[in-house]
Amino acid sequence: MSQAPNLKESPSQTAGPYVHIGCTPNFVGISGVYEEDAGRGMLSDETKGERIHIRGRIFDGAGDIVKDGLIEIWQADAEGLYNSPDETRGTADPAFPGWGRQPTDLERGDFVFDTIRPGRVPASDGRMQAPHISLWIVARGINIGLSTRLYLADEAEANAQDPVLASIADPMRRETLLAVREGDGFVFDIRLQGDRETVFFDV
Amino acid sequence: MADSQKELGAAFNKRDRDWHPAADTPAYRSTILRSPKQKLVMLEQSLSETTGPVFGQNAIGALDHDLIQNFAQPGESPIGERIIVHGHILDENGRGVPNALLEVWQANAGGRYRHKNDSYLAPLDPNFGGCGRLLSDENGYYSFRTIKPGPYPWPNGGNDWRPAHIHYSLFGSGFAQRLITQIYFEGDPHIALCPILNSINDPKAIDQLVARLDMEHTVPMDIRAYRLNMILRGRDSTMFENRMEGN
Numbered sequence: 001m002s003q004a005p006n007l008k009e010s011p012s013q014t015a016g017p018y019v020h021i022g023c024t025p026n027f028v029g030i031s032g033v034y035e036e037d038a039g040r041g042m043l044s045d046e047t048k049g050e051r052i053h054i055r056g057r058i059f060d061g062a063g064d065i066v067k068d069g070l071i072e073i074w075q076a077d078a079e080g081l082y083n084s085p086d087e088t089r090g091t092a093d094p095a096f097p098g099w100g101r102q103p104t105d106l107e108r109g110d111f112v113f114d115t116i117r118p119g120r121v122p123a124s125d126g127r128m129q130a131p132h133i134s135l136w137i138v139a140r141g142i143n144i145g146l147s148t149r150l151y152l153a154d155e156a157e158a159n160a161q162d163p164v165l166a167s168i169a170d171p172m173r174r175e176t177l178l179a180v181r182e183g184d185g186f187v188f189d190i191r192l193q194g195d196r197e198t199v200f201f202d203v
Numbered sequence: 204m205a206d207s208q209k210e211l212g213a214a215f216n217k218r219d220r221d222w223h224p225a226a227d228t229p230a231y232r233s234t235i236l237r238s239p240k241q242k243l244v245m246l247e248q249s250l251s252e253t254t255g256p257v258f259g260q261n262a263i264g265a266l267d268h269d270l271i272q273n274f275a276q277p278g279e280s281p282i283g284e285r286i287i288v289h290g291h292i293l294d295e296n297g298r299g300v301p302n303a304l305l306e307v308w309q310a311n312a313g314g315r316y317r318h319k320n321d322s323y324l325a326p327l328d329p330n331f332g333g334c335g336r337l338l339s340d341e342n343g344y345y346s347f348r349t350i351k352p353g354p355y356p357w358p359n360g361g362n363d364w365r366p367a368h369i370h371y372s373l374f375g376s377g378f379a380q381r382l383i384t385q386i387y388f389e390g391d392p393h394i395a396l397c398p399i400l401n402s403i404n405d406p407k408a409i410d411q412l413v414a415r416l417d418m419e420h421t422v423p424m425d426i427r428a429y430r431l432n433m434i435l436r437g438r439d440s441t442m443f444e445n446r447m448e449g450n
Contacts, residue, residue, distance in 0.1 A: 008219065
């Protein structure tokens with residue numbers, strides 16, 4: 001029997017300017033409650049895969065840097081497996097949680113993730129997606145968390161076959177999802193508005 | 204149980220964007236420059252959306268769910284009304300979501316946050332940190348103890364005061380269920396006045412964020428209880444069954 005949903009999702013409200021109190025309390029000086037802030041370290045010596053360093057900033061419609069934001073990422077391991085009970089294709093690297101969380105710096109506004117290059121994961125129709133990282137962004141003034149994806153610009157061949165990137169008609173907009181190599185890592189800036197507004201998804 | 208096993212990995216119901224607040228709600232001024240102007244791009248869910256992180260009980264400290272004690276000096280406690288907030292975390296199909304991580308944060312009884320950017324006149328409470336977390340049990344039940352937060356003024360261009368509220372951050376089993384919201388307390392006259400809460404259009408949706416006084420779970424001579432169920436997106440069982448039948 002099919003079953004229609006009978007309850008409505010709790011409506012979203014902004015995370016407000018003090019999201020770090022709840023999600024990264026040690027980062028804002030509330031120490032002694034949690035031993036460590038969840039999600040800030042994703043790697044250990046045992047983690048398999050190529051280390052990648054990602055940094056970026058979030059810009060508002062006036063071009064100002066958002067300094068009260070929080071970003072979470074969710075990604076597959078180096079083999080393309082998720083560290084989740086719903087992953088049925090195999091067992092993910094136990095030394096890689098796949099989930100990370102970082103605040104934007106309170107003064108400079110930049111965020112940094114040290115993670116691994118993810119493997120490829122199939123779309124629902126079985127086609128392979130390009131390596132990607134799912135992002136979820138909250139801050140003051142954001143009424144409902146924003147979902148986007150980060151693709152690596154140096155995966156040009158895989159990116160060209162990716163069904164999600166292909167679903168974005170305008171190539172200029174597609175580019176907003178590409179993290180580009182710069183120095184020792186990748187840069188991924190997020191623009192909430194403007195000419196180069198980042199593509200956000202209805203997930 | 205068989206049902207929830209069957210739904211493993213199935214896509215989530217589409218989010219009802221009219222039920223949630225719109226991105227751009229100018230009465231809440233911070234949204235003006237921070238709301239995307241382009242339409243959201245529809246994304247067909249894959250494992251990237253239907254899977255999500257798992258949190259273990261060993262990551263949660265014994266006092267993490269007790270904001271009355273988790274920052275207080277030994278033998279002391281924060282100023283304010285002692286309350287329990289509890290309920291079930293359910294999905295849209297009415298099933299309890301077990302092992303769901305709930306993180307909460309709030310102002311103290313005077314309406315002041317422990318944050319360097321909060322310069323409100325009300326004093327910090329040396330015994331109150333303002334953060335807590337827990338995992339729901341096997342039935343999706345959650346409960347934590349805290350001090351009722353105070354209302355406070357905020358810069359929004361006029362004489363705006365937030366109703367007393369507690370911020371909730373919720374994880375389900377899939378990353379697409381990720382949700383941050385705020386809960387309020389029944390009878391608060393600021394509920395009708397708040398531009399942030401009234402970014403939600405439907406009064407029924409607003410009501411879903413208002414906790415009710417619960418005398419049944421109030422502990423005599425000790426602490427009052429408020430109750431509120433939280434609802435996360437449910438998995439689309441119809442779609443899954445069709446796929447299994449090869450339709």
